[in-house]
Amino acid sequence: RNDLPTFSLEDIQKHNNSDARIWVYYKEGVYDITEFVEGHPGGEQILMAAGGSVEPFWMIYGIHENPHVYAILETLRIGNLKKEDLKSLVDDMDDPYANEPRRHIALKPASKKPFNAELSPLLLCENFITPNELFYVRNHLPVPEVDPDNYELEVEIEGKSRILSFTLDELKKLPKHTITATIMCAGNRRSEMTKVKAVKGLNWGPAAIGNACWTGVKLRDILKLAGVTEDEENLKHVQFEGLDFDATSKQYGASIPLWKAIDNRGDVLLAYEMNGVPIPRDHGFPIRVIVPGVVGARNVKWLSRIYVSVNESPSHWQQNDYKGFSPSVDWDTVDYTKSPAIQELPVISAICNPLDGQKVHLEEGYLKVKGYAWSGGGQRIVRVDVTIDGGKTWHVANFDAQDSAVPPKHWAWTLWSLKIPINEKIKDGEELEIWVKAIDSCYNTQPESFENIWNLRGVLNNAYHRIKVNVCR
Ligand code: MTE
Numbered sequence: 042r043n044d045l046p047t048f049s050l051e052d053i054q055k056h057n058n059s060d061a062r063i064w065v066y067y068k069e070g071v072y073d074i075t076e077f078v079e080g081h082p083g084g085e086q087i088l089m090a091a092g093g094s095v096e097p098f099w100m101i102y103g104i105h106e107n108p109h110v111y112a113i114l115e116t117l118r119i120g121n122l123k124k125e126d127l128k129s130l131v132d133d134m135d136d137p138y139a140n141e142p143r144r145h146i147a148l149k150p151a152s153k154k155p156f157n158a159e160l161s162p163l164l165l166c167e168n169f170i171t172p173n174e175l176f177y178v179r180n181h182l183p184v185p186e187v188d189p190d191n192y193e194l195e196v197e198i199e200g201k202s203r204i205l206s207f208t209l210d211e212l213k214k215l216p217k218h219t220i221t222a223t224i225m226c227a228g229n230r231r232s233e234m235t236k237v238k239a240v241k242g243l244n245w246g247p248a249a250i251g252n253a254c255w256t257g258v259k260l261r262d263i264l265k266l267a268g269v270t271e272d273e274e275n276l277k278h279v280q281f282e283g284l285d286f287d288a289t290s291k292q293y294g295a296s297i298p299l300w301k302a303i304d305n306r307g308d309v310l311l312a313y314e315m316n317g318v319p320i321p322r323d324h325g326f327p328i329r330v331i332v333p334g335v336v337g338a339r340n341v342k343w344l345s346r347i348y349v350s351v352n353e354s355p356s357h358w359q360q361n362d363y364k365g366f367s368p369s370v371d372w373d374t375v376d377y378t379k380s381p382a383i384q385e386l387p388v389i390s391a392i393c394n395p396l397d398g399q400k401v402h403l404e405e406g407y408l409k410v411k412g413y414a415w416s417g418g419g420q421r422i423v424r425v426d427v428t429i430d431g432g433k434t435w436h437v438a439n440f441d442a443q444d445s446a447v448p449p450k451h452w453a454w455t456l457w458s459l460k461i462p463i464n465e466k467i468k469d470g471e472e473l474e475i476w477v478k479a480i481d482s483c484y485n486t487q488p489e490s491f492e493n494i495w496n497l498r499g500v501l502n503n504a505y506h507r508i509k510v511n512v513c514r
């Protein structure tokens with residue numbers, strides 16, 4: 042085959058009718074199928090592939106399953122596709138990640154395919170509202186391209202035959218609600234837990250979290266239109282399916298308890314806006330579920346279907362992931378049926394400025410520390426405590442930004458800061474260890490260390506945040 046001539050895609054495209062002869066390519070081979078087409082009634086369909094790849098046509102007609110087709114094709118081979126062209130084709134067409142949105146360079150990837158990235162904590166804590174372009178991205182699969190004009194949301198209730206469906210315009214005509222809510226990945230701060238012992242998961246720092254204004258329709262309104270009432274007793278869960286598929290054509294999916302979806306205080310939204318603009322592709326365009334107070338994984342993006350059911354979502358991410366386990370459970374002993382799926386998240390906080398390992402300059406003898414604190418389940422942060430002497434003395438931080446919403450509907454994080462007086466005995470270059478913990482409106486607080494909350498998947502990483510800095514005099 043190496044003795045055959047090489048053709049570029051451009052060469053092949055010129056041969057798209059019987060006068061110029063009909064050429065197609067299949068993988069790296071170039072074929073002249075003029076005679077084949079003329080001798081085969083019905084062969085004219087393949088003319089649509091003339092000058093291009095024959096492969097998608099074989100997919101459509103299913104003839105690729107017939108090994109004779111390859112044998113016949115090989116007898117018609119006239120050359121090979123230019124190497125550079127072949128490579129560009131593989132990159133563009135076979136790569137499910139070829140059509141990803143553009144991302145801001147400030148988002149530092151923890152993985153590229155699928156795309157997962159977080160911002161520097163220094164920037165994260167600067168604004169109560171996280172700008173869309175800088176909001177962490179957590180994708181399990183390629184980002185689907187959804188045409189808003191053809192978008193349809195299906196709503197089905199187990200045991201009822203009627204399926205409701207909504208276009209994007211129909212959803213936008215329903216009563217509109219806006220909430221400010223923090224979304225956090227269950228793996229946020231995983232890199233600290235990893236230091237105790239390796240875990241399986243992306244190595245997130247403390248910025249797999251963000252706070253945004255979400256606008257959309259209340260899921261409760263949709264459920265009511267579908268005939269689900271607040272005193273429903275048999276159905277227990279609301280399942281969501283996304284439009285992102287894995288290699289076996291399974292969609293991303295998750296579910297939440299029905300009470301959270303139907304309760305007016307649940308505030309679950311089918312959001313179409315993020316901070317006043319249509320939700321960006323990375324964050325679920327055109328519709329994503331916002332389940333405030335609940336782990337990021339249930340906030341299904343690119344929503345295509347809602348199924349109200351007796352059961353939880355059968356998806357991998359509901360059944361065999363995003364669950365907590367005892368520190369003594371390992372990959373040989375883990376039984377995913379034994380732990381409930383994570384829903385409401387526990388209280389967490391983090392120091393965003395300074396960074397761990399940084400050299401810090403004092404301001405008139407004070408060290409400035411800033412960060413965020415948040416709790417799941419609609420609880421408010423009531424206090425943030427900081428220590429620089431291993432817990433002998435605690436300083437109470439000031440709240441720089443906090444929503445006025447009342448628990449159990451307090452969905453947004455709290456930004457805090459503090460100026461800690463630094464004793465003159467602390468010399469230039471000396472190391473200081475700063476710890477932070479937050480307390481929520483249930484008076485729940487964070488565990489002291491990662492040792493006793495370690496789990497094999499590295500989720501729920503909410504121990505005291507401890508960082509070391511060096512003082513510059
Ligand atoms: N929804 C779909 N359809 N596909 C996904 O991969 N990831 C989930 C959730 N919803 C995901 C999804 C996880 S684990 C998190 S933490 C959040 O989306 C992340 O949302 P963000 O990328 O908008 O920050």
Ligand code: MO
Nearest residue numbers: 226227337338
């Ligand atoms: Mo996540």
